[in-house]
Amino acid sequence: MAAASRDPEFRDVPDQPNPYGLFPWLLIASGTVSDTASGKMHPAWLAWPCLAAFAVLYVATIWVRWRTSRRLTAYLLLAALAGLTLAMNIVFRSDAIVLFPMLSIVIGAVVPWRERQEPPLPLVAVLAAACTGALVTWLQGDSGGDIWAAWYSTVLPGMIVSVIYRFISAIAELRRTREELARAAVDAERLRFARDVHDLLGHTLSVMVVKAQLVRKLASRDPESAARQAEDIERAGRQALSEVRKAVTGYRGRGLTREIEAARIALTDAGLTVDVRQEDPPVPDDADAVLGWVIREGATNVIKHSGGRRCQIEVRHDNGMASVEITDDGTGEVTGALPSGGHGLSGLGERITAAGGTLEAGPRIGGGFRLAAAIPVTQEEACE
Secondary structure (H helix, E strand, O other), rough: OHHHHOHHHOOOOOOOOOOHHHHHHHOOOOOOOHHHHOOOOOHHHHHHHHHHHHHHHHHHOOOOHOOOOHHHHHHHHHHHHHHHHHHHHHHHHHHOOOHHHHHHHHHHHHEEEEEEEOOOHHHHHHHHHHHHOOOOOOOOOOOHHHHHHHHHHHHHHHHHHHHHHHHHHHHHHHHHHHHHHHHHHHHHHHHHHHHHHHHHHHHHHHHHHHHHHHHHOOOOOOOHHHHHHHHHHHHHHHHHHHHHHHHHOOOOOHHHHHHHHHHHHHHHOOOOOOEEEOOOOOEEEEEEEHHHHHHHHHHHHHHHHOOOOOEEEEEEEEEOOOEEEEEEEEOOOOOOOOOOOOOOOOOHHHHHHHOOOEEEEEEOOOOOOOEEEEEEHHHHHHHH
């Protein structure tokens, strides 16, 4: 997934956990290695290969889970790591109890979260490992403080890793969902535009075809009637061309009222609080269609790029100008200042310029992004 599509609030969160971040935690076992080297853990001929096998299983389990698609293999490796941890604690007693927190880390990283799973499986597995470590400590005759320390030191790292990994997975899922929603919105808009063009031209072109056939039949028998039919064809063609131009210019805009309502729904569904301010007289039809497109484009940019929590839409119509201003409190940026050609803000700038207006887009002082468009409205338009 491209970095540009990431939510600005979580731009430092990777798309999936990085296994390398857990490998340094092998240093927790440095004390056990030191005890083995000094002869405190015996027999040493068994301790060394067991510690080596533990380290290999630790690294391999996390690596296979997050760098390959073989999840079942990762779970089998985790089971082998759990069995080795328990066996080493039985053989080497309290000298190997430190391996339980490391096992808990691997459990938190490998065991998956499931939707609507109660209680969550990773937390259950971590608690099981902690209780096993506390039970082994108790069976070895250690004090109550040691039992509590064994349980707590196993629960804490596993819980932390499990929650962090869940957070990373949730952010990645959110990104995928937003991308899918954006693609669905584009597809729906294309379908709507195709339907509009079909409705616009279907009837007119059918009439033109019929009249053209009639002209062909009348051309030799009744030239005057043929000429009148040809005039009708020309008139229908000009009308259709005018309607198509209007449709392309404003996408047969749904108008400010419908665009604002659609933007309110979309922004609310995306988790933003929306504040709409529109107290001035109604905007004339031509300006209404173009500014409706500003609302649509601005709301789309807020959803896709802002990463904010609030969005304000303000519509004004006074002093011969109709304007729309969309602001948010996010940190997203749209690179490039309205370049010529292309889509998005550049295409929007072309539409506004064609209507004799101005378009401004850029970061706000104090944070957030601002998109503002203004179109001149003549007195005659305002009165219609």
